[in-house]
Amino acid sequence: MFKNIRGLFSRDLSIDLGTANTLIYVRDQGIVLNEPSVVAIRVQGNQKTVAAVGLDAKRMLGRTPGNITAIRPLKDGVIADFLVTEKMLKYFISKVHENSFIRPSPRVLVCVPCKSTEVERRAIRESALSAGARDVRLVEEPMAAAIGAGLPVQEAVGTMVVDIGGGTTEIAIISLNGVVYSDTVRVGGDRFDEAIVAYVRRTQGSLIGEATAERIKQEIGAAYPQKEIREIDVRGRNLAEGVPRSFTLNSNEILEALQEPLSMIVQAVKSALEQCPPELASDIAETGMVLTGGGALLRDLDVLLAEETGLPVIIAEDPLTCVARGGGKALELMDAAGNADLLSTE
């Protein structure tokens, strides 16, 4: 009952609980929080306390002293560490309600991967409830992404969404507010970073951190051969000499590094198209597929997919926030339709 009263002073939230970033969308206000899903835990004896969450914690990744560990509580889009996820959610929810003097108890919509199991969904639901939510709804990520991208999901027209997140890539074919086909591959932005780290280690004999790999990906990474070759200077620890060394990488090298994860995504997209019902396949062939998620920002990924599939490929506006925005719109749609089960899974 008190949760309901506190709910009057809370806002409805849509949370994109991603492996890499957590985004929170508030109705009428848009995206109000976009922080890395990282929690720094300080260990003192047997006691564990949260040292930092979000951006502050991400700066600590790989730079922490012995008693602090910066961890990502989500792996592959699902909860890997229940308690830490709960702490992180609690922190984010209270941060969104900074001006509120009453402990918030919002209605929360959380986006979950298509292929997450019942146990994983339950973990997310419980985690949000323990973080103070009074009502939790789960919506599949590609559905939220499609709504956020502005696709006509409620129409009897097939649309295809490829949501490339930090940990997973979700591919879904949607029609009439429902997911006709969906697939999840555990490849995403993180996998790109790992591939770059492994490539640099193999070719340069140097070790770089994940943060550096991410910077390389953002600055010169590409999914398709570029007309002009770009270069970047990076520093890493030389494995043979054991001292930091500086070296230069170019965009073609990174393209080579990313081949493996990229081919996995392409394969998944192709297999989705293979299994798509013919009517919907013709709709998709006509309008094309839409890329969302942070991975869609990889240069020329749409060109690669268009080349491989022979379909038009477009990148959604502001792909990073599509899922969170779509979740917020889904909440509104559910309220407008007076049907809480309209889009939610279960």
Place this chain on the structure above:
Amino acid sequence: MAETSEGPGSELRTARESMGVNIREVADAMNLPTHVIEALETDDYDRLPPSVFTRGYLRSYARLLEVPPEPLLARYPEVTEEMDAVTGELPSVSIPARPSLPMLLGAGAAVILIVLFLVWWFADDDEAVPTSAPVVDPAETRNLPPATRPDPAAAGEGIAEAAESEAITEPEETEADVVQASEAVETEARETPVLSAPETVSEPVAAPERVEQMPVRIEPETAPVETVPVETAEPAVVRTAVPGRQERRITEFGDDVAIFEFSEDCWVEVKSLDGENLYSDLNRAGRTLVLTGRAPFRVLLGYAPGVSLRFNDEPVPLERYSRNNVANLVLGER
């Protein structure tokens, strides 16, 4: 929509022609049918899919022609507010303290609840006085007929008035208070014995409750019942009053009668055998108390020597039950 020079189409077409590429090649590169490219170049959005796709095509086309896509998209007519908000920078976490509708409703409900609670609280306090205070009948307070009143200068008047005001302002005092007040009146009366004019209290016997509150008490030694007219202004103290006789039925049935006559002030407590309190009061000297009900009664008399008791017309020897002047007995035990 007909061709308009406002949309981005014409610029795309110029860029394509300057690069020497035809529509077919563009369509192949973008995996789109040629009619879509034509529609894009003529800004014919009716022939194009929903805006999310059209905007995507425009962006891809612009990139293909190496034209910066953002200015073109800005000229796309269906730029909705939402899209603007989306493409804009992310707002910082701090949310403006604009109270939402549910928040206002909640706050309003809370205020109303608090106000209701305060109203209830104070109303309860205020009501305590009027509900318990008996309506003082003005006729009753003016029980003393004017004809029988002595000279206003007489002290008796003052006494009566004081007592009256006492009775009006604090009618529901506890028994002890009433006793104190009437005692005060009595002492005052004694202090001015000579001046006190003979007072006629035409107290009707039918109103025994009032008797109790009447300020003028009968001194135990003076027991004349006669009304002394005002004209016979005897200097001697003639304090007359109707003897207080109180009759009370204490149980619903039964005809057993206990008559208490008091020569001294005495506390009387009557209970049933199972401990239910039937009557308890302090009775003044000179009063008579008649209790009717079904025996047995358990009786406690605070000062037994000042009481004579008759039960069903038979005198009860109280000294037999007395100890330290307190009598404790059971009447009508079978």
